[in-house]
Amino acid sequence: MRRFLVLLLVLSFVAIPLGGVVAQDEKVLVVGLSEDYSRLDPGRAYEPGGSLVYHSVYDTLVTFPSDSTAEILPNLASEWSISDDGLVYTFTLRDDVTFSNGDPLTAEDVVFSINRMKNLKDNPSFLADTIASVEAVDDLTVALTLTAPDPAILAKLVFDAFSIVNAEEVQAQGGTDAEDAAETDTAEAWFNGNSAGTGPYVLESYEPGVQTILARNEAYWGDAPYFDRIIIQNLPETATQKLSLEAGDIDIAMDVIADQLPSFESNPDITVFSTQSDTLIFLLFNQDPEVGGPMSDPQVQKAVRYALNYAELAFLSGEGANTPAAMVPIGFAGALDPSEGVAQDVDMAKQILSDAGYADGFDVDLEYPDFNYIGTDFNVVAQKVQADLAAVGINVTLVPQEFQTSLDLYRTGAQGFSLWLWNPDYQDTLDYVEFLPGGVVGLRANWTDENADQEILDLRDQVKVETDDAARIDLFTQIQHYEQESAPFAPLFQPGVHFAYRSDLQGFAYNGQWRVDLTQLSY
Known part of the structure; x- marks a missing residue:
C-alpha cells in the first residue's frame, strides 16, 4: 500500500512545484x-x-x-x-x-x-x-x-x-x-x-x-x-x-548517527546498513606562521598527534569506525596497517611541546564546519579534540562556522587550525598525493614546494608516475612514514557510515x- 501512497506523503512533507500536474499513482x-x-x-x-x-x-x-x-x-x-x-x-x-x-x-x-x-x-x-x-x-x-x-x-x-x-x-x-x-x-x-x-x-x-x-x-x-x-x-x-x-x-536517511542504530534496528519497518567509510576525518595545521601561529611549527604538529586519543575519537562515530596510521585510509592499496599508527602518549606530547618552547602551552582557535556528515557530528569531534589537547597544555577555543563559510576559508588556505574531512575524488591511492606539498589539501595547509623537504617532494614525484604495483606500495609506505613525523595533518578516524x-x-x-x-x- 505504501508505494501507492508515497506521493501523498511527499506532498505533506515538501512543496512540489505547482506548475506541473502529478499523477496520483x-x-x-x-x-x-x-x-x-x-x-x-x-x-x-x-x-x-x-x-x-x-x-x-x-x-x-x-x-x-x-x-x-x-x-x-x-x-x-x-x-x-x-x-x-x-x-x-x-x-x-x-x-x-x-x-x-x-x-x-x-x-x-x-x-x-x-x-x-x-x-x-x-x-x-x-x-x-x-x-x-x-x-x-x-x-x-x-x-x-x-x-x-x-x-x-x-x-x-x-x-x-x-x-x-x-x-x-x-x-x-x-x-x-x-x-x-x-x-x-x-x-x-x-x-x-x-x-x-x-x-x-x-x-x-x-x-x-x-x-x-x-x-x-x-x-x-x-x-x-x-x-x-x-x-x-x-x-x-x-x-x-x-x-x-x-x-x-522519507524513504532513506543518509546521515544516521551511531546512537540511532538501536532504535532503527528494533523497528521491523526499517533496515540499517553500516560499514567503514573511506572518508578521512583529520586536523589541518597551516604551515604559514602568519596564519597558523604555533600550529605551523612541525614539533607542535607532532605533539598534537601524540596528544590525541584515537580510539575514543573513533568511538564517537560508532560501528565501523577505525583510525588509519597516516593520511591513506584503510582499504586503499598501500595503506599502513592501523597498528602502525601513532599511539597516544601524553608525556611525550608534553616533552615535545617543552622542547619546542611551549612548556606553558598556548591558546589556539579550532575552526570547523558546524554540520553532520554521514553520522559524524563535527561539534562532538571538536569537543573531544579540545579535551585531549587541554591535557597537554594547548587551550583550544572552538570556532564552529556555517558550512559554506568554513569551506571557503579552508579552500583558500585561510584557516590556521581546522577540523575537516576528505572524501576520495577517485578510488585509487594516488588521490592521497593531494595531502602532499602542492596538492589540493597540501595547499590548503600552505604546504608548498618552497617550504617542503626535498625528501617528500622526490617521493611525491616518483609515486605520481609509478605504474608497478609493488613499487607504488613501497613509495606510499615511505610517504606515510614521513607523514607520521612531519606532515601538517593529523588523521583522526574513518567514520562508520550508517x-x-x-x-x-x-x-x-x-x-x-x-x-x-x-x-x-x-x-
Whole structure:
C-alpha cells in the first residue's frame, strides 16, 4: 500500500512545484540528506552529497559496479585500449546513446565536456592535470593523451566532474571549453535549474538548502528506472531525518548517527546498513606562521598527534569506525596497517611541546564546519579534540562556522587550525598525493614546494608516475612514514557510515564513489 501512497506523503512533507500536474499513482522516492552542495554544474562537481544527483542525471565514459569500486566497467564507452607507452587511451563510444533532449552522443560531446571541466579551473580541475589533449578521432571514437603515465586515470574518469554533457545545448547556454573558460563560461546558473545529460533522470528543480527534484528521463538509452521522481530533501539535523523516516515521510536517511542504530534496528519497518567509510576525518595545521601561529611549527604538529586519543575519537562515530596510521585510509592499496599508527602518549606530547618552547602551552582557535556528515557530528569531534589537547597544555577555543563559510576559508588556505574531512575524488591511492606539498589539501595547509623537504617532494614525484604495483606500495609506505613525523595533518578516524531505509525498498547498495545509486532502487 505504501508505494501507492508515497506521493501523498511527499506532498505533506515538501512543496512540489505547482506548475506541473502529478499523477496520483506516481512513484516517488524521498531521500533525507544533510546537503553539502550549493550548485549542480557537473564541470564543477566536487562535494560528496552532489554525487546522488550527478550519478542519477549524467553518465561517464567508464563506471564502477553499483556495490563496489573493485573494477572499472564500460559505460558510455563500450571499450577502450591503451598504447604501449601508457600515454594514449582510445575509447569507443556506444552508438545507441541519446541526451535527454534526444540528441545523439558523439565524440565531440566528450571532448567538450572534459576540456570544459579542465579549463573552468574550478575545484575538480586538478583531476585533469595529466590530460594533455582530448580529440575526436571520428563520431564515436575519442583519443585521450596524457602528459605522463597516470595509473589512476580510469578511476578518475568515474568521478562526477567527468560527466559527459550535451556540448551544443551547453554552448547555447553560455558554456565553453575554451582555455579562458574560467573567465568566459556563463552556464553555471543554467545548470542549477536544468541538465544536459544522458542519465536515467533529469534535473526538474533545485532550491539550495531546501530540496532537489529529479524526474525520469523519458529519452534514456538504458533500462528505465523504477521511480518517476526522486526528491532529495535537505534535512541537516539527524534527529529530523530519523523522525521523518519513522513517520514514512522519507524513504532513506543518509546521515544516521551511531546512537540511532538501536532504535532503527528494533523497528521491523526499517533496515540499517553500516560499514567503514573511506572518508578521512583529520586536523589541518597551516604551515604559514602568519596564519597558523604555533600550529605551523612541525614539533607542535607532532605533539598534537601524540596528544590525541584515537580510539575514543573513533568511538564517537560508532560501528565501523577505525583510525588509519597516516593520511591513506584503510582499504586503499598501500595503506599502513592501523597498528602502525601513532599511539597516544601524553608525556611525550608534553616533552615535545617543552622542547619546542611551549612548556606553558598556548591558546589556539579550532575552526570547523558546524554540520553532520554521514553520522559524524563535527561539534562532538571538536569537543573531544579540545579535551585531549587541554591535557597537554594547548587551550583550544572552538570556532564552529556555517558550512559554506568554513569551506571557503579552508579552500583558500585561510584557516590556521581546522577540523575537516576528505572524501576520495577517485578510488585509487594516488588521490592521497593531494595531502602532499602542492596538492589540493597540501595547499590548503600552505604546504608548498618552497617550504617542503626535498625528501617528500622526490617521493611525491616518483609515486605520481609509478605504474608497478609493488613499487607504488613501497613509495606510499615511505610517504606515510614521513607523514607520521612531519606532515601538517593529523588523521583522526574513518567514520562508520550508517544508512537507514524503509524495509520494502529494494536494490540498496553502498558504493564509496556515490554512496547510494538511487537509480537502482525500487519497491
